[in-house]
Amino acid sequence: MRRAFTRSAETLGVTIAGPEFWGWHGRTLSSRTEHPGRGACWLRLLSAPQDKGAGKIWEGNRHAAAVFDGRVHKPLLHDITQSNSDGYAYRAELHEYVTERVCSPSPVLRAALAPPTSWWESLRADLDHVHAAPTDRVAVRQEWVDRTVPRFLDIPGPRITDWATAHGDLHTANLTTTTPYLLDWEGFGLAPVGYDVAMLLAYSLLTPAFAHRVRDNFPVLKTEPGRIAQIIVITELLQSASRGDHPELVPVLRLLATELS
Template structure:
């Protein structure tokens, strides 16, 4: 990946500014600051097996740049460059460099970030704008919901109402103090309130922030339609708890929330 990053910098006439670029999940991506002839940028390099270098995750950032409203605060994707070598497919994505700092290195929040009031206002506006964006992309499949929710939460699914979601809306994909939303690989259709539910449940270790998420997004979370979204996020956490440390740590609070908020069939 370091070799691929160096190749991308050379090919795109970039100067690498980052001696310790940031690794993505499972080493699939490597990202860091660069300079272009005009300004500072952010280079993200993605690696995938050639037969998997297509589809939702591969093209998510590109389609987000092309299709989402400009009012949703996110880095502008300036350029994409693809190549293959040594049995791997690579994609270099050159983004606008943002001044915002990622709020948490873990998807699950462990501290109160003390975000300004404007951040919360922009959060609500951004999610409302995203929810109304038409797309045929799928973030969460109905087949998964109807299988996993009863299995891992003990609750029935019922009717599902759909809207558009980021799909991976947790604290390491959010920047502050000026709201910035990162990593648009997974965006698409999901149950109404999916992003709000994920942010709330991933905040359960920090009660003050969880309460603030709930209050800010109550117009979505406190509706009957958001029930499926909450149960789906709970199922995702509990399903992965035995193999992912931050999900394992969150499993207890999620179970407590399920017991308090939902009547379970078993």
């Protein structure tokens, strides 16, 4: 990954100018860089086995840039390069550098967070735009719901009747503290109405005050589509926890599932 990162930086004409940041399970490597014309940029390298270097996640940020750059608060995508080496495919994306800190170092919010009203207003406006955007990408499939909800919650998978385009991975590690900017768009696509804010809520359940603000600012969570979205997100995070990700969320997720069932 480091060799591929260095090669990608050379190809894109940037100089590495910051510490390295590793993504989920070492699948991505990122750093601040300097470009002679654009100044500070963010270089993100995505890796996959060579036969899997394609598809929804692989193309997500490029497709999101075409739909949302300049329309919502997200880092602009400047350039892309792709290479293969040692049986792996690498995709390097050069993004606008955002100076604001993220709200949380982890998707699971553990520390108190109290954004101002303007932060919530900006997030609502951006999500309204996202949810109204047309796309043929799919983030959640009914077949997965039918198969997986009974396995983890012992209830039938709910039927999704209301769909909207979603960011697909909305949590406080993908939101910045001031504007907020929405980061990491690789998973965007069609999902149940309320999916994004259900995800934000689920990852925030260990901090009740922030979770309360999520519920207050997004009334969709109190509707039937919002209830369905929460059940689906809970199932996703329980499945993820079964593989070792954020097991500390399991008790509060199951408590919320009981309240919604």
